[in-house]
Amino acid sequence: MDKVFELIQREQNRQNSTIELIASENFVSENVLKAAGSCLTNKYAEGYPGRRYYGGCEVVDELEEYCRQKWQQVFATDYHVNVQPLSGTHANMTAYAALLRPGDTILSLDLQMGGHISHGLPISMTGRLYNIEHYGLDGRGYIDMGSVEDMAKKTQPKLIIAGASAYSRIIDFERFARIAHENGALLMADIAHIAGLVAAGEHPSPFGHADIITTTTHKTLRGIRSALIFCKQEYARKVDSALFPGMAGGPHMHTIAAKAVTAEEALTPEFRAYIRRVVENSRAMAAEFTRMGYEVVTGGTDNHMFLLDFTRTHPTITGQMVQQALDSRAITLNKNSVPGEKRSPMQTSGVRIGTAAMTTKGFGKDDFIAVAHRIDEIIASLPRE
Ligand SMILES: Cc1ncc(COP(=O)(O)O)c(C=O)c1O
Known part of the structure; x- marks a missing residue:
């Protein structure tokens, strides 16, 4: 045990003494840490509030429901939200499993251009399970909406992904949605990086445009390392069952508690500032x-x-x-x-x-x-x- 706590202390010292410029990292509050380190890690709660496979779930039912409501408030949305994904990649794989069949075509931004591994890199399961096509950037480095349109027409994807890991400009979700829907595709917005900006009104929101929205909670949202999936109500059942039993067993209730604290914090004027x-x-x-x-x-x-x-x-x-x-x-x-x-x-x-x-x-x-x-x-x- 000493060894582990010594390593934790060393990492704390490293975090205290370095200038951290990794765009996907942040520092959480004491309350987020407290919730994540709580007794909730002891609880099994397979299923969803009111529909669990284990006894003793009355408290965690209330917690998960509370967490869901808070996240709907953060993004001012009536989209369905599933708060059980374990990470961004897990959320994305669940989103694909909910809406696609293996072999279906996904149109996304290439990793080399700023996309993410889970958007279909060949060595990722996402690239092995689905047929991946890419749109590109223009000469200045902006997403080339003309290429999104051309590739959507040419490849007839089932799903278009708007979202990136290394892109510094506004993403036009409205235009992405128009292109997707005109070509018979669904639109997924992966806002893992910019979710804090969307929540604070500093980036246009994909809500109302995208059919499904995934995000991590640990980047600009400044919360626990985890993720969320939002979707239009018509896809709620598909998303929930793709996650459990499709892609996971017991939800991490301690992380869901920390995600609820993250949402509470994101709702404050201090967070906007x-x-x-x-x-x-x-x-x-x-x-x-x-x-x-x-x-x-x-x-x-x-x-x-x-x-x-x-x-x-x-x-x-x-x-x-x-x-x-x-x-x-x-x-x-x-x-x-x-x-x-x-x-x-x-x-x-x-x-x-x-x-x-x-x-x-x-x-x-x-x-x-x-x-x-x-x-x-x-x-x-x-x-x-
Ligand atoms: C756009 C995007 N989606 C998904 C992820 C995956 O998140 P995780 O590392 O939690 O699997 C990331 C992580 O960097 C990301 O940038």
Whole structure:
């Protein structure tokens, strides 16, 4: 036991002493931790409130129902919500299982362009089970809605996915929905990254447009590591049964409790103000990199992250080199492929930078600008060959 708690303490020290710029990470509140570390981990509750396979579920029934209602409030929606997914990938696989048959076509953004593994990478189960087609980015790095339309006509997908892991611009869910529905497809919005912005009104909402919406709860929502699935009421039964018994056994009730706390926090004015600061900070930092001569993909950002592309400005420098150099100086970020990437995913020609985590720690624009200068100094000290 000592060993485990010593490692936890070391990780706590690491988190306290590094500048965290990974766009998918954040720092949760004490209350989220308390709920996740509670006695609810002891409870089996296969099924749904009022329809469980075990006794003693009266408290967890109330908790799950409360959690569901709070998340509907967060997104001001009457969509059905399932709060049992364990992670973003689990939520996405469940969404596909609910709406598709193996072999059906999914149209999504390629991982190399900013998509996610669970959007159909060949080595993921999602890529093995379904026929995956991709739309692309335009020359500036924006999602090319013309290519979404062309590919939808050409490939006649059953499902189109609007959502990304490394994309810094507004996603036009309304237009995606129009294209999907005109071509007989359903639209799934994966808002894992931008959910906090959607909740705070800083990004247009997919509710009312997408047929099914998945999200993680641990990125800009600043909550427990977990996920949610929302869907139009007509797909509620399919989604619920795809999750249990289709893709899971007992729900993690301790995580559902922590997700309820996450929702309560997302409903506060403080959270809205926090998200506004996250976006302001991201814009300020991206603008500073541009001023220093770096290439920011699309020239800027509308959300909590942006990508630096070294291809033209620092042709001998890779994302991997920058990630490693920063790691040793207590700045954490991740290498990332850039549009038109020529290097392997292990090397890449860019890095992804996010402001959600350090904004939680109280960083403002000036702090992020200072970090941009520090990163520039470290990049300038790298060997050029
Ligand atoms: C767009 C998107 N969807 C899904 C996921 C998967 O989330 P998880 O890591 O919880 O499986 C991620 C994670 O980075 C993501 O960026």
